[in-house]
Amino acid sequence: MALLRHGALQPNDWRFVADDAAVPDDGAVTVSLNRWQAEGEALRSRAAPTGVRLKNDETALALAADAHRLPLIELEFPKFTDGRAFSQARILRDKLGYQGELRAFGNILRDQYFYMTRCGIDAVELPDGKPTEGYLAALKEFSAWYQPASDGRTTVLELRHPANANTRRGAAPLVSESVAAHAL
Amino acid sequence: MYRYDEFDATIVQERVQQFRGQVARRLAGELTEDEFRPLRLKNGLYLQLHAYMLRIAIPYGVLSSKKLRKLAYIARRYDRGFGHFTTRTNIQFHWPQLNEVPDILQHLAEVEMHSIQTSGNCIRNVTADQFAGAAADEIEDPRPWAEIVRQWSTFHPEFSYLPRKFKIAITGAADDRAAIRVHDIGLRIVQNEAGETGFEVWVGGGLGRIPILAVLCRRFLPKEHLLSYLDAILRTYNLLGRRDNIHKARIKILVQATGGEKFAAMVEEEWEKIKDGPLHLPQAEVERIHRYFAPPSYETLAEIDAEFEAARLEHRDFARWARANVVKHRIAGYAIVNVSLKPEGGTPGDVSADQMDLLADLADRFSLNEIRVTHHQNMVLPHVRKRDLYALWQQLKAAKLATPNLGFISDIISCPGLDYCTLANARSIPVAQRLSRHFSDPRKLDEIGELRLNISGCINACGHHHVGHIGILGVDKHGQEFYQVTLGGSSKDDAALGKIVGASFSEDEIVPAIDTIIQTYLANRAGRGERFVDYYRRVGMDPFKEALYGPATARRPAAE
Numbered sequence: 001m002a003l004l005r006h007g008a009l010q011p012n013d014w015r016f017v018a019d020d021a022a023v024p025d026d027g028a029v030t031v032s033l034n035r036w037q038a039e040g041e042a043l044r045s046r047a048a049p050t051g052v053r054l055k056n057d058e059t060a061l062a063l064a065a066d067a068h069r070l071p072l073i074e075l076e077f078p079k080f081t082d083g084r085a086f087s088q089a090r091i092l093r094d095k096l097g098y099q100g101e102l103r104a105f106g107n108i109l110r111d112q113y114f115y116m117t118r119c120g121i122d123a124v125e126l127p128d129g130k131p132t133e134g135y136l137a138a139l140k141e142f143s144a145w146y147q148p149a150s151d152g153r154t155t156v157l158e159l160r161h162p163a164n165a166n167t168r169r170g171a172a173p174l175v176s177e178s179v180a181a182h183a184l
Numbered sequence: 185m186y187r188y189d190e191f192d193a194t195i196v197q198e199r200v201q202q203f204r205g206q207v208a209r210r211l212a213g214e215l216t217e218d219e220f221r222p223l224r225l226k227n228g229l230y231l232q233l234h235a236y237m238l239r240i241a242i243p244y245g246v247l248s249s250k251k252l253r254k255l256a257y258i259a260r261r262y263d264r265g266f267g268h269f270t271t272r273t274n275i276q277f278h279w280p281q282l283n284e285v286p287d288i289l290q291h292l293a294e295v296e297m298h299s300i301q302t303s304g305n306c307i308r309n310v311t312a313d314q315f316a317g318a319a320a321d322e323i324e325d326p327r328p329w330a331e332i333v334r335q336w337s338t339f340h341p342e343f344s345y346l347p348r349k350f351k352i353a354i355t356g357a358a359d360d361r362a363a364i365r366v367h368d369i370g371l372r373i374v375q376n377e378a379g380e381t382g383f384e385v386w387v388g389g390g391l392g393r394i395p396i397l398a399v400l401c402r403r404f405l406p407k408e409h410l411l412s413y414l415d416a417i418l419r420t421y422n423l424l425g426r427r428d429n430i431h432k433a434r435i436k437i438l439v440q441a442t443g444g445e446k447f448a449a450m451v452e453e454e455w456e457k458i459k460d461g462p463l464h465l466p467q468a469e470v471e472r473i474h475r476y477f478a479p480p481s482y483e484t485l486a487e488i489d490a491e492f493e494a495a496r497l498e499h500r501d502f503a504r505w506a507r508a509n510v511v512k513h514r515i516a517g518y519a520i521v522n523v524s525l526k527p528e529g530g531t532p533g534d535v536s537a538d539q540m541d542l543l544a545d546l547a548d549r550f551s552l553n554e555i556r557v558t559h560h561q562n563m564v565l566p567h568v569r570k571r572d573l574y575a576l577w578q579q580l581k582a583a584k585l586a587t588p589n590l591g592f593i594s595d596i597i598s599c600p601g602l603d604y605c606t607l608a609n610a611r612s613i614p615v616a617q618r619l620s621r622h623f624s625d626p627r628k629l630d631e632i633g634e635l636r637l638n639i640s641g642c643i644n645a646c647g648h649h650h651v652g653h654i655g656i657l658g659v660d661k662h663g664q665e666f667y668q669v670t671l672g673g674s675s676k677d678d679a680a681l682g683k684i685v686g687a688s689f690s691e692d693e694i695v696p697a698i699d700t701i702i703q704t705y706l707a708n709r710a711g712r713g714e715r716f717v718d719y720y721r722r723v724g725m726d727p728f729k730e731a732l733y734g735p736a737t738a739r740r741p742a743a744e
Contacts, residue, residue: 081427160469161469
C-alpha cells in the first residue's frame with residue numbers, strides 16, 4: 001500500500017492486526033474498536049504506538065475517552081460512494097478534539113481526496129502502483145470553498161467579512177497541527 | 185437577483201476547468217466509462233438512450249433575460265434548437281456531444297450558471313416558490329435563504345457522498361407552491377408569537393418508489409441557525425441512512441424507521457453542539473445576500489387599470505387567459521404572469537430557442553428582466569404592469585406561449601419517459617400530448633376547473649404522479665406499455681398521495697379512461713365549486729371504479 005500523507009508519498013510504518021491474531025510487542029499497529037475496548041488496558045501499556053481502525057458503521061463517539069491519547073485512527077471507505085467516514089472524521093476532529101493522524105483506506109477516488117482533507121483526514125492509503133499524481137493535482141483544483149470544515153482553511157464567508165472571522169461566536173473549529181500544516 | 189462575487193465566480197470557473205480535465209481523460213481513454221460515470225453525474229451529465237443529456241441548474245428557478253438568452257444560444261449551437269424544463273426547475277439538453285460539454289459549461293459560467301450537483305447522491309438544486317418576491321401572500325422572500333443554502337451545499341466536503349440524492353425546497357408564502365412536504369427537507373418561513381420570522385422545518389418527504397409525506401421536525405428555527413440545523417440533519421442522515429438498498433436509501437426511509445419524533449430529537453442533540461460554531465450565520469452575510477433581492481423599482485400605479493379592464497371586456501380570449509394564467513402581485517397595478525409551456529399537443533416543459541429569446545425580450549420589456557421556472561414545468565414573468573398585459577398576451581399568443589390552462593387538466597407535469605430515459609417503462613410525452621389534445625377546448629377546461637394531472641414513465645416518479653389529483657404511471661406488462669391511474673394526490677398544503685384506482689390501461693385505453701373519470705366527476709359533483717379533488721375526497725374511489733370497470737359484483741378482482 002502506498003501512503004499519501006500531507007500531500008506527499010511517505011513510507012507506511014503501520015499495520016492492522018486482525019482480531020484473531022496476536023498483537024506483537026513491537027511495531028506500530030492498529031486494532032479494531034472492539035479489541036481496543038476489550039483489551040484497552042494491555043494495549044495502552046504497549047511500548048510501541050497503537051491506533052484504532054474504526055468501521056464506518058461504528059460511532060466515532062466511542063473514542064471520546066481515548067481521542068487525546070491515540071496517535072492514529074483509520075477510517076474505512078469500503079466503496080467510494082459510501083461517505084459515512086467523512087462525518088466520522090468531522091466528529092473526531094471537531095467534537096472530540098482529536099489531534100492525531102486520521103487515515104483513510106479503501107476505495108478512494110482522486111476527486112474525493114480534497115474533500116477528505118477538508119474533513120480533517122490527513123493521509124490516504126492507495127493500492128501499490130496506483131498513480132498518485134492525479135491525487136496531488138486534485139488538491140489544487142479549487143482555491144475557494146464555502147463551508148467551514150475541519151481543516152482550518154479560510155472560507156469564502158471569512159474572506160467576505162474579515163472582521164467577522166475573529167468575532168464569530170463559540171469555539172473555532174479544533175484543528176490538529178498536522179491538518180493545519182497541511183492546509184494549502 | 186444574486187450576482188456572483190469573485191469567490192463564486194472562481195469556484196464555478198475552477199469547476200469548468202476540472203470537468204474539462206475529466207472529459208479529456210475520458211476521451212483519451214485514461215478513464216473507463218465506469219470510472220467517468222460518477223464524475224460526469226456530479227456535473228449533471230447522463231448517458232441516455234440516444235445520447236448524453238446535460239442538466240443545468242437554475243437555482244431556485246430564477247433566470248434573468250441574459251441567462252435565458254444564453255440557454256437559447258446553447259440550444260441552437262449545441263442541441264437541436266430546444267430545451268426541456270424539469271420539475272426541479274432545471275433545464276435539460278438531450279443532444280449534446282461529450283467533447284463540447286466543457287465549452288457549454290464555459291458559456292454558462294459567463295452568465296453565472298453551472299450544472300453543479302444536478303445529479304448524483306448529493307444536495308441537489310434547491311427550489312423555491314416561483315412567485316417569490318412578488319406573491320401577495322408572502323411573509324418573506326425565500327430567495328436569499330435559497331441562495332445561502334445553494335452556497336452552503338455547493339461542493340460540501342462532508343455531504344457529497346450521501347446514501348442518496350437530497351432535495352431541499354423553501355417557501356415564504358401562506359400558500360405552499362414549493363411542494364415542501366414532498367422534499368427531503370422542506371422549509372417554510374413562519375412568524376412566531378413574538379412576531380419574529382424563522383423556519384418551520386419538515387423532513388423526510390419524497391416521491392419515487394415509496395412516496396412519503398414529510399414530518400414536522402421543528403416548529404420554529406431562528407434564521408441565523410439555518411445552516412447548522414441543515415448540517416445536523418445531513419450529518420444524522422449521512423451516518424445512519426441505509427446504504428444496502430438503493431430503494432431504501434432516501435432520508436424518508438430513515439425518518440420512518442426511526443420515528444419522526446425520535447429523528448427530530450437526534451437532530452436537536454447534534455444541533456445543540458454545533459449551532460453556535462462557525463456555521464452560525466453572521467448578520468453581515470445575511471444582509472449582503474438580502475441586498476441582491478431588494479425589491480425592484482416599481483412604479484406607483486393604481487390597483488385597477490382602465491386599459492386592462494377595457495381589453496378584458498373587449499377580447500374574450502384575452503379575458504380567459506388573464507383569468508387562468510395571471511395572478512395577483514403584492515404591488516398595486518402589477519401582476520404575475522404564468523407562461524404555459526403546455527400547448528395543445530406539445531411536450532410539457534419544452535421550449536424552443538426562438539421562444540427562449542422571445543421570453544428574454546418580453547422579460548426586458550415587461551417584467552424588469554426577470555423570469556422564473558416553476559416545478560410545474562411552466563415559466564413566470566413575475567413583475568408585469570397590468571396595463572402591459574394585453575400587449576404581452578398578444579406576443580405570447582403569437583409564439584404559442586399563451587395557452588390559458590394554468591392549473592387545468594392540460595397543464596400536465598410529465599417526465600421525458602421512454603422517448604429519452606433509460607429508466608422508463610413507458611412513454612410519457614405521447615400520453616401527455618394526446619390528453620392535451622383531448623382536453624383542448626378552453627370552455628371544457630373552465631367547466632372541469634382546477635385539476636392537477638401528472639405523468640411518470642416509471643416508478644421513480646420524476647413526473648410526480650403520486651401528487652397529481654390524477655396521476656398516471658407508466659408500467660411494463662409483458663413488454664407492453666400500460667398505464668396505472670391514481671386519484672386524490674396533492675403537493676400543496678392539503679398534501680396527499682394518490683391511491684390506485686384499479687387495473688392499469690393500455691396505450692389505447694388511457695385517454696378514454698381519463699375521460700370517463702372526468703365525466704364521472706362532472707355528472708356527480710356538488711356544483712362547480714367542488715373541485716375534482718374535493719369531490720374525490722368526499723365520495724372516494726367507488727364511483728370511479730364503477731364507471732371504469734363496471735359494477736362491483738361483475739368485476740374481477742384487480743391485479744394490483
